[in-house]
Amino acid sequence: MVTNEELVKKAIEARSNAYVPYSRFAVGAALKTDNGEVFSGSNIENASYGLTNCAERTAVFKAVSEGKKTLTSIAVAADTEEPVSPCGACRQVLSEFLPTDGKVILSNINGMVKEMTIAELLPGAFEAKDLNNE
């Protein structure tokens, strides 16, 4: 079983692979799937700034593209004074693959940790059931 502490450690480690020549702000993420596997990711920037992929979405897309569609928790880490908080785009993507009580562990490289659920981070998320073709 991977603990929250281990997930935070892996998120911090993942920062070393961040591609951040523009912001110099390295972010790492590490998630756990329902079968206990761990996937990590870092942010990947682009000269066309808006094409940047956040660390959280990198980790999610790695897991889902390997067939692991149900996630249980994700840790995110950066060099911030307070635990780093996922952007709105990542919250929506996380809500697709985490159950409503799925854990998001906000953290920083100094070891501060704040655990929240995805429902707390994104109340009223847009869902598949909101589509009128279901």
Ligand SMILES: O=c1ccn([C@H]2C[C@H](O)[C@@H](CO)O2)c(=O)[nH]1
């Ligand atoms: O939770 C966050 C917040 C920001 N970023 C990235 C996007 C960009 O590369 C840099 C600055 O916004 O940090 C993430 O990866 N995750």
Ligand SMILES: [Zn+2]
């Ligand atoms: Zn994001």
